[in-house]
Amino acid sequence: MRWVPFAILAYLVIVLQCSLGQMLTFEISAIGSIGPDLAAVAALFIALHARRAADALLAAWVLGFALDLSSASGPGGVTAVGPMALAYVLAAGAVYKIREALFAERVLTRAVIGVIFCLLAHLPWVTLQTILAHNVMTWQAYGARLLQAMAISAYTGVVTPVFYPLLDRVRKWLLSVPAERPGRRR
Amino acid sequence: MRIGQRISKRTVLVVLLAVSMVTALLGARVAPRLRMVGQYVLLPLGEGGIYVSCAVKKHLKNVTGRALSADEIRRLERENLELRGQQVVLEGEREYWRRQVEVIQGIRQSYAPIRDLPCELIPARVVAADALPYGRTRLVNGGNAVGAESGMKVTTRELLTDRSKRLPPNLAAISATALVGRLMETGEFTARLQLVTDSGYGTWARIRRMLDPAHPRTVTIGGVVRRLSDAHNPLVDVWAQGDGHAALTVAGVSAEENVRPGDWLVTRDDDALLPVQIRIGTVTEVRENPRDPHTVNLLIAPHADFASLREVYIVMRLGPGQQAPGNGGK
Structure with a gap:
């Protein structure tokens, strides 16, 4: 894993999500505001291609923590910093475990795994934030947030195949080339 | 032995996870301070993106929308014609009353102490939105350095003019026409604006x-x-x-x-x-x-219109005896 290019990528993704990401956000009156989680796409890409689990989890933590720092409001008002970092690590860990069984080159697979990653990150995040704000949250509000999280995950799944090839183009800058095994001849 | 060799990535990850658990448990006590640090990083590049985003959303709002039938168009044209006639009459009346009010105000100001809105309006600009769509907040580029503090109200900022030509400087009137929200967190150079539609507002x-x-x-x-x-x-x-x-x-x-x-x-x-x-x-x-x-x-x-919200005023209440320095244009 090349950490300096990754830091630049993480920064650009967060800036993109906080500014131009608003163009992709729209309202559904029954659900609320729906927008894609571009950081999840980046974390998913790293989880699918990182050489070591520790690299994938560290990258997921960085992206999740950056999201925590750049979104201030959510279930129950002011949100805590930290739950999204934990949720991203959980999601990246799960994807890393099952990645050998996936055909990540297929568009549909990428979309489905994008939805799964986002669900694994956002549902625990909503739940954790709700528990932390239990004095102001109601079961009805919690249900509404879960529904919104599912819609955001579905939307992220749709955009994952679009953004994935862009990340694929910079893969060599992000991920180090596998080292040769000792004693192996050219 | 180098430090990098002694501390494995696994150890770093465990420490980071512990840090995020602690910050999560501390909740709103540490979140605003941590976020303010993060916002310094967002500020330099965020503004350009939000400018493009606002411009596109505004344009889309103008070009999309329900198509009108021919009957509706005719009815609207008829109504517009009637309203235009009424507008001419009302403008004449308005001009008369405006002169009357000017005369009365001139007399009042000559004999009474000057009373103004006891607030300073701090101009600020939206530079970023929430990364996740769960909340309704915006990051503005006005912080403690210009006097902004948590809890202060924020209004829209609009340029009022009926001239189609380019205006020379110092002639435009600025109006704060609607409440946008309040500041929920402030740092030295940035503040987090909670919109009125946010669930916590x-x-x-x-x-x-x-x-x-x-x-x-x-x-x-x-x-x-x-x-x-x-x-x-x-x-x-x-x-x-x-x-x-x-x-x-x-x-x-x-x-x-x-x-x-x-x-x-x-x-x-x-x-x-x-x-x-x-x-x-x-x-x-x-x-x-x-x-x-x-x-x-x-x-x-x-x-x-929060989709195209760019320019705002942060309203700072002045203490007794203080005068608003920049209220002249309002």
């Missing part, structure tokens, strides 16, 4: 009932039925809060107040932080309260 406000001679209405006050008129149109005190989506809600308004769609929700002029009445939104729906048939719940659409 709540404020005391008033309903101003709009009078329409074609549809007169009555209200019941103390068992007495009275017809609303210009002379008798009391404001209704309410608690409004954001619904977390795109509107505000007001619960438990007495049905006898006869609030209707089209009425305005305005700020209270006795508010300690914003002592003036400006619009917050317009009532779009009046629903019966299923728990209490004597009351109604209101749904209010905000007056400000």
Whole structure:
């Protein structure tokens, strides 16, 4: 894993999500505001291609923590910093475990795994934030947030195949080339 | 031995996870401070992106929308013609009354002490939005350095002019026309603005009932039925809060107040932080309260367009004896 290019990528993704990401956000009156989680796409890409689990989890933590720092409001008002970092690590860990069984080159697979990653990150995040704000949250509000999280995950799944090839183009800058095994001849 | 060799990535990860657990448990006590540090990083590149995003959303709003039928277009053209005629008459009357008011104000100002809005309006610009769509906040580039503090109210900033030509400097009038929200976190150079539609936002406000001679209405006050008129149109005190989506809600308004769609929700002029009445939104729906048939719940659409919100004023209340330095243009 090349950490300096990754830091630049993480920064650009967060800036993109906080500014131009608003163009992709729209309202559904029954659900609320729906927008894609571009950081999840980046974390998913790293989880699918990182050489070591520790690299994938560290990258997921960085992206999740950056999201925590750049979104201030959510279930129950002011949100805590930290739950999204934990949720991203959980999601990246799960994807890393099952990645050998996936055909990540297929568009549909990428979309489905994008939805799964986002669900694994956002549902625990909503739940954790709700528990932390239990004095102001109601079961009805919690249900509404879960529904919104599912819609955001579905939307992220749709955009994952679009953004994935862009990340694929910079893969060599992000991920180090596998080292040769000792004693192996050219 | 190098430090990098001694500390494995696994150890770093465990430490980071522990850090995020601690910050999560500390919740709102540390979150604002941590976020302010992060916002310094967002500030340099965020503004360009939000500018493009606002411009595109504004354009899309203009070009999309429901297509009108030929009958509707003809009806609207007819109405426009009638309204244009009425506008000419009203403009003549307005000009007459404006001169009268100027004369009266001139006399009053000559003999009375100057009273102005005891607030300073700090211009600021939206530079980033929430990364996740769960919340309704914006990052503005006005922090403690310019006097902004948590809790301060924020309004829209609009340029008022009826000239189609490019204006020379110092002639434009700036108006703060609608409440946008309040500052929830402030740092040295940035502040986090909580929009009125955010689920955590709540404020005391008033309903101003709009009078329409074609549809007169009555209200019941103390068992007495009275017809609303210009002379008798009391404001209704309410608690409004954001619904977390795109509107505000007001619960438990007495049905006898006869609030209707089209009425305005305005700020209270006795508010300690914003002592003036400006619009917050317009009532779009009046629903019966299923728990209490004597009351109604209101749904209010905000007056400000948050999709294209760029320029705002942070309202700073001045202490006794202080004068607002930059209020001249308002």
